[in-house]
Amino acid sequence: MNGIIGKKVGMTSIFDEAGRNLACTVIEAGPCVVTQVKTEDTDTYNSVQLAFGERRAKTSSKQMVGHFKAAGTTPKHEVVEFRDMDIAKSLGDTVTIEDVFAEGDTVVAVGTSKGKGFQGVVKRHNFKGVNDATHGQHNRQRAPGSIGAASYPAKVFKGMRMGGRDGGVRVSIPGLKVLKMFPERNLIIVKGAVPGPKGGTVILHK
Template sequence: MPGIIGRKIGMTSLFTPDGKSVAATLIQAGPCVVTQVKTVEVDGYKAVQVGYGDKKEKLANKAEIGHFKKANATPKVKVVEFKTEVEGFNLGDTINVDLFEEGEFLDVIGTSKGKGFQGVVKRYNFSGVGGQTHGQHNRARHPGSIGACSWPSRVFKGMRMAGRMGNDRVKVQNLRVLRVLTDKNLILVSGSVPGAKNSFVVLEK
């Protein structure tokens, strides 16, 4: 199985055998249920659909209830597809955090924190126009010039300007697995993981 779904718990630190403190993120990964096995004959491609987190049945529509009932599972909050070989996977199979081993590397996909509408200083690390002399009393955090006048008489596409920041799909690669607690479905990975606390993340090998 190439991956599993989890929920970000928070950050902590671990000490390595040589005495160094390493920042780590605690993730509750699984248990996940195989809710659908897609084949080339039926769906046109091979994939395994996995569900995580129980959802109240009254919050699910009839289509969802029927879909998860085929796998003898309750409605799930988060569903993710992994494109992989489907041999060996059956509806209702459980995938746990023991999928990963200490010392190996994985990728984590999450949704970054939303920052709302932000200016160029926060969004792109602009330094601002400069000092407040010569009558510039309200230009400190403004973007400055965004183009010429007679040519091109427009603003080029892709100009770095103020706008919505965050709330994007972010993938962080090559995070080392520091510890796996199979009895509690917890995994500790080195470094930071995108998203707020209790947000869903996808762990890929």
């Protein structure tokens, strides 16, 4: 699984050859440093660990500072492991978007969605609510309605769609097409939306 770590810059739109306006996301991907190489002989499987984003040594643990020092680099903010990468890289090497992707590739974007806090059933589960405000429906427009019987089962079943914390979860968006790449600026433009806020960490892989 070839991949790279980056951060979301924001959304924009570009025109394709047919003149259609396409919504797309700009991602600053890499350069990433190889901080560990695992093989079947040492770890029973093959993988490459990449690190991205500068971080002060003051805010890093001594173990991680030593881990990055062994790779000949400064402390990083994000560390992600990619299994079975077919890119020949050694400890301390740099991985750029040109090493992993090309224009026209289809990629998967993984990120953490925006946290919405505690939300009701209308926003969290797309409930319709009671649209008719007449006939005694006072303050019931966004209510969940009945959630179960009384004497039996005398409880609320697990998994009942109710209000609660919304967002702030790991989300994968497959099938995003790479529209343009700017290797000199480490920028990659993919078609469609990518989870997370501006500046949020995004993992791109094939």
